[in-house]
Amino acid sequence: MLEIKNLSARIGDKEILRGVTLSVPDGEIHAIMGPNGAGKSTLSYVLSGRDGYEVTGGEAIYNGQDILALTPEARAAAGIFLAFQYPVELPGVGNANFMRTALNAVKRARGEAELDAVAFLKLARAALKKLSMQDDMLKRNVNVGFSGGEKKRNEVLQMALLQPGLAILDETDSGLDIDALKIVAEGVNALRSETFSALVITHYQRLLDYIVPDKVHVLAAGKIVRSGGPELALELEARGYAGLEAA
Amino acid sequence: MSASIETRDTVEALAADKYKYGFTTDIAMEEFPKGLNEDIVRLISAKKNEPEWLLAWRLKAFTLWQKLEEPVWAHIKHPPIVYNELYYYAAPSGPAPKSLDEVDPELLNMYEKLGIPLSERAALAGVAVDAVFDSVSVATTFRETLAKSGVIFCPISEAVREHPELVRKYLGSVVPIGDNFFAALNSAVFSDGSFVYIPKGVRCPMELSTYFRINARNTGQFERTLIIAEEGASVSYLEGCTAPQRDENQLHAAVVELVALDDAKIKYSTVQNWYPGDADGKGGIYNFVTKRGACRGRNSKISWTQVETGSAITWKYPSCVLQGDGSVGEFYSVALTHNHQQADTGTKMIHIGKNTTSTIISKGISAGHSNNTYRGLVKILPQASGARNYTQCDSLLIGDQCGAHTVPYIESRNASAKVEHEATTSKIAEDQLFYCRSRGLSEEDAVGLIVNGFCKDVLKELPMEFAVEAQKLLAVSLEGSVG
Numbered sequence: 001m002l003e004i005k006n007l008s009a010r011i012g013d014k015e016i017l018r019g020v021t022l023s024v025p026d027g028e029i030h031a032i033m034g035p036n037g038a039g040k041s042t043l044s045y046v047l048s049g050r051d052g053y054e055v056t057g058g059e060a061i062y063n064g065q066d067i068l069a070l071t072p073e074a075r076a077a078a079g080i081f082l083a084f085q086y087p088v089e090l091p092g093v094g095n096a097n098f099m100r101t102a103l104n105a106v107k108r109a110r111g112e113a114e115l116d117a118v119a120f121l122k123l124a125r126a127a128l129k130k131l132s133m134q135d136d137m138l139k140r141n142v143n144v145g146f147s148g149g150e151k152k153r154n155e156v157l158q159m160a161l162l163q164p165g166l167a168i169l170d171e172t173d174s175g176l177d178i179d180a181l182k183i184v185a186e187g188v189n190a191l192r193s194e195t196f197s198a199l200v201i202t203h204y205q206r207l208l209d210y211i212v213p214d215k216v217h218v219l220a221a222g223k224i225v226r227s228g229g230p231e232l233a234l235e236l237e238a239r240g241y242a243g244l245e246a247a
Numbered sequence: 248m249s250a251s252i253e254t255r256d257t258v259e260a261l262a263a264d265k266y267k268y269g270f271t272t273d274i275a276m277e278e279f280p281k282g283l284n285e286d287i288v289r290l291i292s293a294k295k296n297e298p299e300w301l302l303a304w305r306l307k308a309f310t311l312w313q314k315l316e317e318p319v320w321a322h323i324k325h326p327p328i329v330y331n332e333l334y335y336y337a338a339p340s341g342p343a344p345k346s347l348d349e350v351d352p353e354l355l356n357m358y359e360k361l362g363i364p365l366s367e368r369a370a371l372a373g374v375a376v377d378a379v380f381d382s383v384s385v386a387t388t389f390r391e392t393l394a395k396s397g398v399i400f401c402p403i404s405e406a407v408r409e410h411p412e413l414v415r416k417y418l419g420s421v422v423p424i425g426d427n428f429f430a431a432l433n434s435a436v437f438s439d440g441s442f443v444y445i446p447k448g449v450r451c452p453m454e455l456s457t458y459f460r461i462n463a464r465n466t467g468q469f470e471r472t473l474i475i476a477e478e479g480a481s482v483s484y485l486e487g488c489t490a491p492q493r494d495e496n497q498l499h500a501a502v503v504e505l506v507a508l509d510d511a512k513i514k515y516s517t518v519q520n521w522y523p524g525d526a527d528g529k530g531g532i533y534n535f536v537t538k539r540g541a542c543r544g545r546n547s548k549i550s551w552t553q554v555e556t557g558s559a560i561t562w563k564y565p566s567c568v569l570q571g572d573g574s575v576g577e578f579y580s581v582a583l584t585h586n587h588q589q590a591d592t593g594t595k596m597i598h599i600g601k602n603t604t605s606t607i608i609s610k611g612i613s614a615g616h617s618n619n620t621y622r623g624l625v626k627i628l629p630q631a632s633g634a635r636n637y638t639q640c641d642s643l644l645i646g647d648q649c650g651a652h653t654v655p656y657i658e659s660r661n662a663s664a665k666v667e668h669e670a671t672t673s674k675i676a677e678d679q680l681f682y683c684r685s686r687g688l689s690e691e692d693a694v695g696l697i698v699n700g701f702c703k704d705v706l707k708e709l710p711m712e713f714a715v716e717a718q719k720l721l722a723v724s725l726e727g728s729v730g
Contacts (some may be wrong), residue, residue: 048685051677076687088682093701094377102686110686141700159684 001025002166002197004043004144007058008222016042018222019058024166027194031208031233032201034219035199035241040201041085043219046083051074062166076102077109079165083155083172090142095154096124099161106162127160131187156187167191167198171208177199184209185238205237269594277465288516291336295404295438298411308434316430318635321591322620323560326494326498333498334435334466351419375400377457379470379611386477387441389453397449398482399444403471406442413444417475420502421568422666423540429500429535431563437502440470445511452711456485459501459522461532466668467498474504476511481515483710488521488557491516496529496559497522501536509544509571514552514708517565519633526727528587531559532619536681539564539595542574542603549668550577551594554707554717556724559588564597564622569631579705581717583698584617584649584726593623593654598634598664602648607638610702612721614728620652625666627659634664636653642672643701645694645728669720 002024008019016039024030034040046053048059049072058066068073090098104114115123124138133153143151152172159167172184187213188198202209206217208230216232217224220241226232254530281288288309292658297399317328375389377400393400398412406414422435441457461468476482488499499521505513513539524531531669534557540549567576578594596605605625613619625636675697683693699718701705706714 005697050685052679071690072681072684073687073689081686084685086683088676088678088684090679090697090700092703098683098686101692102683102688105692106687162686191506195347223529 001063002199003059003061004047005061007043007046007060008056009053010041010056011053011134015056016053017046019214020222021058022224024199026165027192028214029188029192029198029200030210031213032199032219033203033205033233033236035215036203038219039222040182040219041170044082044168044199047075047168048072048080049243067235070212073105074109076162076164077106081159081162081164081167083152083167083169085170085172087143087146087151087155089144089146091131091144093142094138095142096138096141096190099124099138099158103161104156105122109156110180124157124161127157127169130190131157131160131183133157133183133222148175149177150163152176152180153187156184160187160191161190165195165197167196169198169200169201169202171201173202173204181207182210185232206232208233251665255327268528272368277337278334279336281334282334283309283335283436284392287335287560291436291525293437293469294336296408297407298405300415304419304424305435307430309436310621311425311490312428312431312435315425315431316470317428319411320698321562322621322654323562323589323591324619325560327332327590328496328498328533336438339468340409342489349655355476363430367674374457375453377402377455377672379439379441379457379459379504393451393453393455396452397446398449399442400455401442403442404438406444406473410442411445412521412655413475414442414473414480417473417504417506418471420503421506421539422502422537427537430502433471433500433502433537436467437469437498438473440574441474442472443473443474443482443484444666445476447477448479449477449479454483454485456487459486459488461497461499466717468498469499470501470502472501473506474513475506476513476547478509480508481512481514483516485516485518485713487518492525493528496524496530496534499532499534499536499558501538503536505540505543505549507540507544507547507549507571507574511544512548512550513540514550514710515540515565516721517551517553517555518709519553519555519557519561520618520711520720520724523557523588524559525584528559531588533560534562535560536560536563538563539568540566540576541568542571542576542600544574545571545600546573546721547571548575548577548707550575550579552577552579552705553581553592554705554709554720555580555582555590555592555696556720558590561590563587563592564594564624566597567605568597569605569634570680571603572600573602574600575603576708577708578605578607578609578620578623579708580609580618580620581612581702581705581721582610582618583612583721583723584614586617587726588615588617590618591620591622594626596624597637598627598631601631602633603631604635605637607636607640608704609640611640611642611651611653612645612698612701612704612725613642613651614645615723616648618650618652620654622656624655624656624658625664625668626656627661629660631661632663634661636664636666637665637670638669640670641701642670643698643705644672644674645725691722691726694725698722698725 218226377387522530611619
């Protein structure tokens, strides 16, 4: 269960979030939609602990723990996963090595047994197969020379391996063709369970055809201005965001 | 933000004693009087029962050294080294051990502690080790196994006695005694080091390695290594270095000479982890080293791979003189500096023969207040038709108090030669760190991973047994570098 209460944050002198309140119960997927500059990406970075974002008020409680005081890696260990809008390239770092290092770091923090290379490879191959991805994905360097779609799929692969309790997808659909979009959606849907929840940040309704949300929230000018069921996304698609700030 | 500052503080506290090789060994030592003069040179030579010709050679070097000046062109700063305040010879006292059973158990313990087991049963599979402690070699493993294929691997002091014809022929033939200030000093006072001879057509059946340890206070270490690969021979050799944690600076001025005849191959790898000094730049080894290989034969090949993480100052340019037609020189380097370390390192590739090729891949990583300079010369002589060089120099900066410098010298006097130089400088990006951390990696692990990725092209050149060690060393050496 994620509970965000009256969360405010700024970058430098610029107020971006102005009191966001939101709760995502376990097992639910919530979509966050909103116009450019509404604070959608800021919300995802504040929740995952990126430097440079100063929390000025409010709190974010995940499974009873105030996550805002934690380092990014401690949040990952607590089960929070951020799928990046622009996944980062790590030259010379093999994808398999990266994912195993990450998985073992998380396992170590949780007091679980680490995986050796063989066990990891078995797990990774199974995940690849499930997501209709090629094995060579593991041999390549992290995101280096990946197409936009491959990068997003790589995010979904990492998510599948790390098995988070809360996934935050930051415009994971941007720049994806319909086939890639389906793969990403299947990746998220495959994780759906009573112990998994997700915040799906998106600009467009299209992704929500494939990942059907339990709730849709509209973020505008740093606040949640409307919340509703999946039908809200359709309404926004038809009428746009204009006039919402006043609502 | 506050969490990451806290992490940094904790890590910095840990980093203060991260140099795990910093212990000293208490053992009865024989030291010669302090200072350097002809008598000391004679004393060293007499101590080793050297023949007259070698004493004459040393004395000539000493005379030359007195006329030479310490080079000042490197991008390093240090208080003047007072050569008369140093000890030039230190060795465990008593007669030299004849076998491992006679080696002082305290010494064996020390090498165990360093992870260098000298008992052949416990040794790394397939690696023969020569252990040099201050001024003398204390043990060489697997000598009998090697002798079966005709390979000679022994302390150089022993080679002087047992194989004088080889030593006399090649010693100083690649690095002449008056080559430079530090090479002349070494030639005058060198005490021990390793000697390797691979006979014609023999592929050395195991990795050879020398482990250098400076222990005594205020003592310089001046080892001398000579490797000869006859026609069609090949060998892979690795050296490792550590020293105790001391407040004074200690001088290390080694000379390494390699000779490759027709179709011979020598691969020389270094993992240099001398004590780098503390976080404030106090103490640490001054590492002034001359390493050069001569590709004398046709199609011969010499490959240098170095991972330099230690020393307060590193001044070294492992070089290849490509005399034989079709010969190949390679230099793969990772130099990492942190805190107040200074490194000025690179290579010289001298193309003399036709169709000679050289490759230079240099990766410099600077953190803390350190300075890291790549300095490299590619020289193509008029007769070197068809010569080719490819150079790639990449620098990675961690933090904003450090410096990276690239100083390439290119001299081509043959119009058919091709010389390529590429250089990049980058910083570890905040988004790379955050990406790794959001996946659960600590900041330190993230830096280690990114740095190892940056160095991958060099690390893959190391013998497999040591590649993993080198990766860990890079990560450990960077502890406390971010925050």
